[in-house]
Amino acid sequence: MLAPVGMAMALIVTAASIYSFSPRHVTPLQETRIPVDRMQLTTIERSKAGLVIAGELGSILVSADDGRSWQQAALSHDRQALITRIVFDDESRGLALGHEGWILRTEDGGLSWKEVNFDDANGEPLMSARQLPSGDWLAVGAFGRVLRSTDDGQSWQADSLPGLTDWHLNDIASSADGQHWMIVGEAGTALSSADGGQSWQLVEPFYNGSLYGAAHLGGDRWVAYGMRGNAFVSADHGATWQEARVPAPISIYGHALLPDGELLLVGQGGIVLSSKDGGKTLSIVRREGRASLTDIVVDADGRWMLSSDGGLQIRPAASAKPTQNDGAA
Incomplete structure (x- = not known):
């Protein structure tokens, strides 16, 4: 009786072994895709590497084919901190700014980034930076935070500006x-x-x-924009300001200035505003969805590349037409 049972068990083990090593169909894994259309994105720029976007959890992504595919940029440190803005001084050199005083620097258009500042103890969010004609970089942020770099962004020191309080600098x-x-x-x-x-x-x-942003419109003219549909224009390099006519009470977060002088502003409710008179009056040229648009780049063919808290949006130039509700309020 034991012999037949033993033989049966041996046959079962042999069959299992044969099955485990036999070729069989395996369902292929789905292609890994970066969900740029669902991410919280705060900034978009163009460099020699292509389009560069950034936002949630310290993500920086680069596209060399106008947004059809994306790759993760290489970061020397992954802090998982929100990146608030990317700025380029030329096609190659730029900075990424974020929470906790985070600053990353690139020399290849955004494909790779080196951490040059991080302060988790006293690291308020940094919101913007530019390189001055002197060669110094100046970075500004929350609670009146000002940082300066005198070595092309390699290292940073606390700085101050006259008359500042602890108001955020955007x-x-x-x-x-x-x-x-x-x-x-x-x-x-x-x-x-x-x-x-x-x-x-x-x-x-x-x-x-x-006020969330400002832009030079040429000559002595400037525009500054901010919360609840407030925008202002200056014709004397910021000495005096006049309120602009904005048709919707939305917060405005970003802008693009086109070669023909047209100004585009983006903000809440998927709204894009346009001005062709130096910012004095604005009309709604796009109103779509509920996402807050945070930044805009206009491609050479006129397409709009829009970052938002609901992901990347790409719209053809044909979408730049006034809506039915574009009268000034």
Whole structure:
């Protein structure tokens, strides 16, 4: 009786072994895809490497084919901190700024990044940075945080600007010739410089809410924009400001200036605003979805590349048409 049982068990083991090593069909794994259309993205820029986007959990992504495919950039340190903005001084050199005083530097258009600053003990979010004509980099951020680099972004030291309190500083921008500069922030904070950033003066308050960005429109003209549909224009390099006519009470987070002088502003509710009169009046040229648009790059063929808190959006130039509700309020 034991012999038949033993033989049966041997046959079972042999069959199992044969089956385990026999060839059989395996369902292929799905292609790994970076979900750029569902990520929280705060910034988009173009460099020699292509499109560069960044945002949640310290993600920096690069596309060499105009957004059809993406690859993760190489980071020397992965801090999992939100990246707030990417800026390039030329096609190769740039900075990525983030929470906890995080600064990363690239020399290859954004394919690889080296950490040059991080402060988890006293690391307020950094919001913007630019390289001054002197060669110094200036970075600004939350609670009046100012950092300066005198070695092309390799190292950073705390700095200060005249008259600042602990209001957040959200953007630093310059004129095309690098002579005139603006810094804007919380509670209508604005500073200007007329000597390439060597000295700064507080601008007489013209708004008591947050300003998120500023742009030079050519000549003496500037625009500053912020929360709840507030935008302002200046025709004297920021000495005085007038309120612009904005057709929707949305917060405005980013902009693009086209070669023909048209100004595009992006913000809440998937809204894109356009101005062709130097920022004095704006019309709604796109209203789609609920995502907040955070930044915009306009491609050579006119396509809009939009970062948002709901992912990357790519829209053809044909979408740049006024909606039915574009009257000024």
